[in-house]
Amino acid sequence: MATTVFRQPPLVEIVAEVRWDVPRGEVPHQFANISIPVTDTGAHESQVLTFASKAGARGYGLAERLVPQGFPLLAHQAGVRYRSNTAGAPIFQLGPGVFTANITPPYNSWSSFLPHLEIGVELLLESRAVSEKDRPFSELRLTYFDAFGEKLTRGKAVTDFLAEDLGIRIELPKVITGLCTDPTGVKPSFSVAVPIRAGTIELKISEGWVRGVPNLVMVTTVICKGPVQAIKETVLQAFNDAHAIIHESFFEMTTTLHELMEPETLE
Numbered sequence: 098m099a100t101t102v103f104r105q106p107p108l109v110e111i112v113a114e115v116r117w118d119v120p121r122g123e124v125p126h127q128f129a130n131i132s133i134p135v136t137d138t139g140a141h142e143s144q145v146l147t148f149a150s151k152a153g154a155r156g157y158g159l160a161e162r163l164v165p166q167g168f169p170l171l172a173h174q175a176g177v178r179y180r181s182n183t184a185g186a187p188i189f190q191l192g193p194g195v196f197t198a199n200i201t202p203p204y205n206s207w208s209s210f211l212p213h214l215e216i217g218v219e220l221l222l223e224s225r226a227v228s229e230k231d232r233p234f235s236e237l238r239l240t241y242f243d244a245f246g247e248k249l250t251r252g253k254a255v256t257d258f259l260a261e262d263l264g265i266r267i268e269l270p271k272v273i274t275g276l277c278t279d280p281t282g283v284k285p286s287f288s289v290a291v292p293i294r295a296g297t298i299e300l301k302i303s304e305g306w307v308r309g310v311p312n313l314v315m316v317t318t319v320i321c322k323g324p325v326q327a328i329k330e331t332v333l334q335a336f337n338d339a340h341a342i343i344h345e346s347f348f349e350m351t352t353t354l355h356e357l358m359e360p361e362t363l364e
Contacts, residue, residue, distance in 0.1 A: 100206070100344075100362070100363045101348065101360050101361070101362055101363075102205075102206050102361060102362075102363055104358070104360075104361055105357070105358050105359045106204075106243070107243040107244050107245050107249060107312075107358070108241065108242070108243055109201065109242040109243060109244045109307055109314075110200070110201045110241075110242040111199070111201075111204070111210065111239070111240070111241055111242075112197050112198070112239070112240045112242075113198045113199075113214055113217075113237075113238075113239050114195065114196070114197045114238040114239070114240070115195070115197075115218070115221060115234050115237055116194055116195050116234060116237070116238070117232065117233075117234045117235050118194060118235050119141075119172050119173075138170055140226060141170060141176070143226065144224050144225065145176070145177050145191060147223070147224040148177075148179070148191055148221070148224035149177075151223050151224060152179045152189065155220065156181045156182065156183060156186070157180065157181045157186075157189060158179075158181075159179065159180040159181070160177060160178070160180075161178045161179075162176065162177055162178075163175055163176055163177060163178055163190075170192065171192075171193070172193050172194050172195075173193070173194045174192050174193070175190035175191065176191065176193070177190065177191050177192070179191070185209075186213055187200035187210065187213050187214070187217070188200075189217050189220070191224075194235075196217065196221045198210075198213065198217040207340050207344070208363075211337075214333070214336065215329070215333060218329050218332050218333060219329060222327060222329060225327070230327065231327055233323055233326055233327055234323050234324070234325040234326075234327060234332070235322075235324065235325075236320060236321065236323050236325075237320070237325055237332065237335050237339070238318055238320050238321070239318065239336055239340060240316060240318040241317045241318075241343050241347070242316055243314070243316075243347070244305075244307040244313070244314050245258070245313040245314075245315070246307075246310060246312045248357060249262075249354055249358070250262075250313060254280065254281040254282075254283070255283065255284060255285060255304065255313060256280070256285060258313065259285065259313075262351065262353045262354055263315075263351065264350055267285050267287070284304060286302065286304070287301070287302060287303075288302075289301075293319075293342070295319060295321055295335075295338055295339060295342060296319065296322045297320045297322070298317070298318070298319050298342065298346070299317070299318040299319075300315070300316070300317055301315070301316040302314070302315045302316075317343050317346065317347065319339035321335050321338075321339060
């Protein structure tokens with residue numbers, strides 16, 4: 098089936114993330130979503146060594162510790178990064194209860210990223226302890242970071258660009274707009290989470306800096322809540338489904354920008 102991609106997309110990074118539960122001791126409910134030091138660091142270090150050994154054999158032999166040896170490890174925070182010498186290959190990251198595959202431009206298409214993601218998922222499954230082999234994952238996340246710069250915004254005010262090119266209209270109370278002295282200077286920033294069949298889609302938009310240049314940054318995340326079976330095909334299918342959702346939503350939201358992004362059709 099033909100797919101439309103863009104030669105000049107606003108893409109900054111894609112992150113495919115797998116999460117699983119890790120022991121963290123007693124956590125008060127008000128801190129349930131806060132990263133807390135894990136208690137069983139031995140199990141994590143064992144997985145790190147096994148992952149490194151197997152990753153080296155698959156071309157990802159450059160390992161970098163993000164957290165110094167002996168420092169506290171936080172749940173769902175990457176502690177080690179694995180790189181490949183192959184140009185265009187993604188980065189794998191591993192931490193207590195989390196694995197990610199991150200890729201940045203030059204990026205051709207999802208189909209070119211998928212083989213690398215498959216390797217990463219295989220390494221993750223192969224590096225799990227025997228007692229954890231069949232334990233389901235708690236959550237999968239696929240996140241796209243897009244940055245709309247001057248070429249795409251064409252000098253428009255942020256609120257005008259959001260309304261005219263992304264279909265997002267922000268309406269403020271009259272008492273606030275009545276105080277505004279410069280409508281072009283309004284700086285919106287918002288976040289929304291929408292329940293969908295796959296789980297949740299989150300959209301966050303705000304102004305930010307990318308490579309030292311101001312941009313309007315859009316972060317789109319599809320979250321697939323578990324339990325997700327610890328089977329390669331199941332995990333990859335979930336990521337494929339999440340990608341289809343993000344691709345379709347981005348394609349429909351950016352209709353007025355397609356020509357500026359130089360579309361091409363892949364068979």
